[in-house]
Amino acid sequence: MGGPRKISEYVIESWIKLSGLLVVIFVFLIFLFLLRDSLSLFGVYPLGQFLFGRNWLPISEPPKFGVVPLVLGSIYVTAGAIIICVPVGVGTAMFIDEVAPKSLKHILKSLVEILTSIPSVVLGFIGIVWLSPFLKNTFGLPTGMCGLTGSLLLAFMALPTIISISEDALVSVPRAYKEAAFGLGATRWQTLWRVVLPSAASGIIAGVMLGIGRVIGETMVVMMVTGNSPVIPKSILQPLRTLTATIAGEMGETVVGSDHYFALFAVGLVLFIITFIINFLADAFLRRARK
Amino acid sequence: MNAAKIREKVAFSILGLITLFVVAPILLVILYILKNGISTISWEFVTQAPRNGMKEGGIFPAIVGTIVLIIGAMLFSLPVGVLAAIHLVEYARDNFFTRLIKLSVVNLSGIPSIVYGLFGFTLFVVFLKLGTSILAGSLTLAIMSLPVIITATKEALESVPASFREISLSLGATRWQTVRYCVLPYALPGILTGTVLILSRAAGETAPILFTVAAFYLPRLPRTVFDQVMALPYHLYVISTQVPNMPLKLSFATAFVLIALVFLMNLVSIILRAHFRKKKLW
Numbered sequence: 001m002g003g004p005r006k007i008s009e010y011v012i013e014s015w016i017k018l019s020g021l022l023v024v025i026f027v028f029l030i031f032l033f034l035l036r037d038s039l040s041l042f043g044v045y046p047l048g049q050f051l052f053g054r055n056w057l058p059i060s061e062p063p064k065f066g067v068v069p070l071v072l073g074s075i076y077v078t079a080g081a082i083i084i085c086v087p088v089g090v091g092t093a094m095f096i097d098e099v100a101p102k103s104l105k106h107i108l109k110s111l112v113e114i115l116t117s118i119p120s121v122v123l124g125f126i127g128i129v130w131l132s133p134f135l136k137n138t139f140g141l142p143t144g145m146c147g148l149t150g151s152l153l154l155a156f157m158a159l160p161t162i163i164s165i166s167e168d169a170l171v172s173v174p175r176a177y178k179e180a181a182f183g184l185g186a187t188r189w190q191t192l193w194r195v196v197l198p199s200a201a202s203g204i205i206a207g208v209m210l211g212i213g214r215v216i217g218e219t220m221v222v223m224m225v226t227g228n229s230p231v232i233p234k235s236i237l238q239p240l241r242t243l244t245a246t247i248a249g250e251m252g253e254t255v256v257g258s259d260h261y262f263a264l265f266a267v268g269l270v271l272f273i274i275t276f277i278i279n280f281l282a283d284a285f286l287r288r289a290r291k
Numbered sequence: 292m293n294a295a296k297i298r299e300k301v302a303f304s305i306l307g308l309i310t311l312f313v314v315a316p317i318l319l320v321i322l323y324i325l326k327n328g329i330s331t332i333s334w335e336f337v338t339q340a341p342r343n344g345m346k347e348g349g350i351f352p353a354i355v356g357t358i359v360l361i362i363g364a365m366l367f368s369l370p371v372g373v374l375a376a377i378h379l380v381e382y383a384r385d386n387f388f389t390r391l392i393k394l395s396v397v398n399l400s401g402i403p404s405i406v407y408g409l410f411g412f413t414l415f416v417v418f419l420k421l422g423t424s425i426l427a428g429s430l431t432l433a434i435m436s437l438p439v440i441i442t443a444t445k446e447a448l449e450s451v452p453a454s455f456r457e458i459s460l461s462l463g464a465t466r467w468q469t470v471r472y473c474v475l476p477y478a479l480p481g482i483l484t485g486t487v488l489i490l491s492r493a494a495g496e497t498a499p500i501l502f503t504v505a506a507f508y509l510p511r512l513p514r515t516v517f518d519q520v521m522a523l524p525y526h527l528y529v530i531s532t533q534v535p536n537m538p539l540k541l542s543f544a545t546a547f548v549l550i551a552l553v554f555l556m557n558l559v560s561i562i563l564r565a566h567f568r569k570k571k572l573w
Contacts, residue, residue, distance in 0.1 A: 217403025
């Protein structure tokens with residue numbers, strides 16, 4: 001083997017290693033830059049008031065950067081979405097896995113895949129022109145731009161994640177479990193409900209966690225339909241504002257280096273930490289499911 | 292026994308209804324956009340710049356902007372993503388560093404898109420002084436696409452039988468030669484289809500480009516990578532929420548074009564997959 005070949009091989013293998021390293025560096029950089037800009041806020045604005053302050057009034061004098069209303073906004077919308085989409089998503093996964101004939105199974109899976117590729121801004125647009133007027137008129141709400149509209153659309157968006165991961169979990173339950181249940185005279189439903197579903201629990205929980213992560217991080221839909229009102233929400237039927245929508249909505253109006261600018265990075269850091277924990281848990285459940 | 296059978300019928304019917312409840316809105320959403328958008332679609336709409344405060348004319352600069360952004364994102368994320376996956380599958384030993392990479396991939400894929408937007412702004416636009424530019428926007432989208440490209444490539448590499456590698460190594464090939472000639476060619480279809488799919492998602496993303504590149508109203512084409520561009524998803528956001536008295540039909544038509552673009556890329560990915568599957572030799 002000649003010299004040049006060895007050198008070129010060394011070069012390419014270094015690139016390969018470097019690329020792996022880059023992935024780690026990016027995560028580190030993201031955290032570092034969020035932290036750096038957040039700390040600039042906490043130099044002038046106490047961390048306690050940020051974390052526990054009940055008012056988000058960034059342009060009043062003096063400004064108040066209490067993150068509580070935004071966190072509650074995110075929690076309300078996310079909880080609403082999850083309550084809607086978990087039973088529906090898991091039910092659909094059960095139907096696809098156990099009930100649907102093979103041809104239908106294929107069609108259903110493709111349709112769910114199509115849903116993943118509809119851009120969120122398009123769903124937000126539909127929320128504005130159709131869903132929010134519809135909810136307002138049907139349920140006599142004071143406004144259609146509220147948490148519920150956001151929850152419904154986010155539930156819709158989280159479905160593909162929950163369906164596909166739950167379906168994987170159901171499929172990977174060992175055949176022997178089912179056969180044993182059938183052998184004891186159980187119907188397909190009894191087997192599905194009492195044997196397959198509990199065995200797939202870890203995987204399904206992982207799917208739900210990933211769904212939560214997705215919903216909490218979604219920006220455009222909530223910014224477009226939840227009414228953008230950064231006050232502590234009393235119910236999901238009121239206008240509210242999430243962490244994500246606050247960053248997206250206010251960043252354009254801030255001056256780089258101002259307190260408000262740094263406050264938005266602190267909001268980003270909160271979001272980063274929340275999703276980090278959720279994804280870490282989801283990964284743990286996924287790994288348990290594979291064992 | 293009979294009661295159990297009846298219960299099964301009822302339960303399965305409910306599951307069927309739930310599924311219908313999921314599937315019907317998907318079709319309705321698409322049909323709704325198609326129906327309301329198609330009448331405004333014309334050759335002028337897709338080839339001309341907006342005029343008169345975006346209330347007339349077309350969306351050509353936004354279409355070009357979105358295509359430029361995803362090509363830019365691919366130029367960066369494809370090589371890095373593929374090489375990182377090669378590292379994980381073909382080279383890495385089970386040690387701390389490898390676990391750290393895997394954890395990072397999981398973490399990257401969970402970071403909300405708006406946080407990528409913040410990061411892209413503070414690193415590329417402000418710290419590296421690239422300004423709100425195609426370069427900053429593409430790099431932001433690229434980093435966001437990275438974990439998905441790595442995962443798709445990993446799956447493609449892992450689906451190549453181990454015997455391919457063993458035979459190549461046993462003939463005296465080096466590890467890189469093995470990867471280059473005996474693994475990559477067979478993993479390529481999976482990598483390509485995965486990449487196209489991921490880019491179609493990137494094309495629909497708004498939050499990461501919000502502060503890094505997207506222009507509110509810029510009715511001309513970009514000249515350098517340091518220019519801002521309009522982009523389809525951001526344009527849809529702008530005309531449906533930020534501009535008063537905007538004709539609704541333009542929003543529908545823009546949503547139509549965005550969905551058409553995304554579906555077209557999905558179709559390419561499906562065709563690629565079918566094409567390569569026919570050629571599969573093992």
